[in-house]
Amino acid sequence: MTDTRNDAIIRLFHVHKRYGAKAALQDLTLDIEKNELLFVTGRSGAGKTTLLRLLYLGEEVSEGQILVDGMNLSRIPRGRIPRLRRKFGIIFQDYKLIPTKTVYDNVALVLDAAGRKPSVIPKKVKSVLRIVGMEDRMNAYPPSLSGGEQQRVAVARAAVGDPKIILADEPTGSLDEEAAGLIMSYLDTFHTRGATVIVATHDKELLRRANTRVVQLRDGRLWPSDPI
Amino acid sequence: MKRFYLRAIKDIRDNRFLTAITVITIALSIMIAAAFALFFINAGDVLTLWQKGIRMMVYLDPEVSETGRIETKSRLQAIAGVQEAHYISREDALERLRGQMQHHAALLDNLRDNPLPEAFEVTLQAGARDSDTLQFLAERISGLETVAEVEYGQQWIGRFTSIIKLFSLAGYAIGGLFFMATVFIVANTIRLVLYARREEIEIMRLVGATDRFIKIPFYLQGMIQGGLGSFLGLTALFLGYFYLTRHFGAGGAGEMFQMRFFPAATCAGIVLGGMVVGWLGSWVSLKQFLK
Numbered sequence: 001m002t003d004t005r006n007d008a009i010i011r012l013f014h015v016h017k018r019y020g021a022k023a024a025l026q027d028l029t030l031d032i033e034k035n036e037l038l039f040v041t042g043r044s045g046a047g048k049t050t051l052l053r054l055l056y057l058g059e060e061v062s063e064g065q066i067l068v069d070g071m072n073l074s075r076i077p078r079g080r081i082p083r084l085r086r087k088f089g090i091i092f093q094d095y096k097l098i099p100t101k102t103v104y105d106n107v108a109l110v111l112d113a114a115g116r117k118p119s120v121i122p123k124k125v126k127s128v129l130r131i132v133g134m135e136d137r138m139n140a141y142p143p144s145l146s147g148g149e150q151q152r153v154a155v156a157r158a159a160v161g162d163p164k165i166i167l168a169d170e171p172t173g174s175l176d177e178e179a180a181g182l183i184m185s186y187l188d189t190f191h192t193r194g195a196t197v198i199v200a201t202h203d204k205e206l207l208r209r210a211n212t213r214v215v216q217l218r219d220g221r222l223w224p225s226d227p228i
Numbered sequence: 229m230k231r232f233y234l235r236a237i238k239d240i241r242d243n244r245f246l247t248a249i250t251v252i253t254i255a256l257s258i259m260i261a262a263a264f265a266l267f268f269i270n271a272g273d274v275l276t277l278w279q280k281g282i283r284m285m286v287y288l289d290p291e292v293s294e295t296g297r298i299e300t301k302s303r304l305q306a307i308a309g310v311q312e313a314h315y316i317s318r319e320d321a322l323e324r325l326r327g328q329m330q331h332h333a334a335l336l337d338n339l340r341d342n343p344l345p346e347a348f349e350v351t352l353q354a355g356a357r358d359s360d361t362l363q364f365l366a367e368r369i370s371g372l373e374t375v376a377e378v379e380y381g382q383q384w385i386g387r388f389t390s391i392i393k394l395f396s397l398a399g400y401a402i403g404g405l406f407f408m409a410t411v412f413i414v415a416n417t418i419r420l421v422l423y424a425r426r427e428e429i430e431i432m433r434l435v436g437a438t439d440r441f442i443k444i445p446f447y448l449q450g451m452i453q454g455g456l457g458s459f460l461g462l463t464a465l466f467l468g469y470f471y472l473t474r475h476f477g478a479g480g481a482g483e484m485f486q487m488r489f490f491p492a493a494t495c496a497g498i499v500l501g502g503m504v505v506g507w508l509g510s511w512v513s514l515k516q517f518l519k
Contacts, residue, residue: 082436083436113436
């Protein structure tokens with residue numbers, strides 16, 4: 001099965017990813033439009049996380065091509081990988097917050113790494129922390145936060161650089177329904193502001209509420225979406 | 229650059245224990261290497277001082293006439309490397325001996341004849357005081373028909389020169405070893421820091437940080453640690469030097485020879501060298517870690 005669209009910001013052509021003899025993704029062809037909110041679903045091990053990792057060059061494809069905002073990932077030199085990654089805001093399944101840095105520093109890191117002027121960083125960071133309701137905890141350290149709060153910080157970090165694409169890997173996986181709803185509302189907010197948002201999830205409740213395209217992976221292949 | 233510097237300072241504060249170990253290790257390495265260099269410099273000073281006092285005693289044949297003596301003096305002074313040839317008569321030589329023997333000088337009163345020969349005390353120009361030139365000059369002067377014997381403490385000068393050469397070689401070897409050891413230590417300490425912060429570095433890369441953004445604070449940390457370690461090492465060495473010169477400098481050897489410490493420019497050079505070593509250590513470990 002292939003899924004191609006016009007005005008795509010991400011294009012995958014016959015992508016394969018293998019770990020030794022095991023195929024994680026097989027012959028995946030998929031277009032993702034600009035400012036689309038896309039859900040990628042499938043069981044554990046279906047290849048959702050692998051797909052996201054391929055997009056920001058967390059890993060390289062075994063075969064096939066991926067274009068991200070006009071950049072061919074197979075031909076991108078090592079020195080330009082940071083530029084590619086700045087197109088993304090990534091929400092990791094395990095949050096990946098730096099425990100020795102405050103909430104503020106964790107979020108500011110993205111802007112600092114992107115070489116933004118130090119004078120604009122505080123305003124930008126506070127603004128995004130306000131959106132996710134974490135402005136009053138900006139001096140706290142991640143280990144002192146609840147799972148939901150850490151996820152909100154992760155969302156803020158993903159959004160603070162105004163990325164073109166936000167990747168969220170199981171963003172509600174370990175959260176209760178209320179916290180999950182909040183996270184999705186933040187993602188909706190950033191989508192409304194113009195970002196392309198790709199959410200990898202197997203949360204059926206989330207998919208049921210989603211009024212948007214859902215692609216399903218099964219054993220590393222694209223499958224027609226099951227009716228939720 | 230300011231933010232890289234601030235990040236480096238913050239990282240040092242956050243990793244106080246590892247930083248302290250690195251700084252102390254660099255300080256010890258620099259102190260030992262610098263102590264050796266200081267010893268070498270002062271030993272060189274002793275040799276120079278001693279060389280300045282080097283004189284060659286040229287004893288004349290007992291049968292030499294006054295004309296022959298005058299001619300010998302002019303021939304000695306014509307030899308390249310000779311500064312002056314001062315005549316010492318047999319009577320003067322005996323008086324000198326009396327002076328040197330002090331309380332035992334009365335023994336000389338029993339002598340029927342003065343057994344001492346006429347001699348020339350030859351002082352040498354600065355460039356002619358090394359062991360090889362001395363030997364060459366001595367052979368040349370011995371060749372004069374009016375000269376019976378030439379004496380200049382050849383064995384001691386030869387040994388001392390050999391020792392200084394050995395010091396010099398050992399200095400380079402030990403200096404090289406300490407340089408490599410310090411680079412190795414700094415590299416490993418930075419590697420420990422990198423290992424402890426590997427997740428943070430990975431996250432930085434995932435959010436779009438360039439290698440340069442990650443590396444520069446570590447380079448600065450290495451340089452700060454190297455500079456601080458060298459400064460502390462030199463300070464400890466200076467305190468040791470101060471104690472030695474204060475307690476053992478007066479009287480005895482202290483009156484003949486004044487020990488000296490490194491000049492300010494050399495101290496600055498050592499601190500700068502420490503910073504380079506720190507940077508090199510960071511560079512080596514980052515090169516491997518960020519492959």
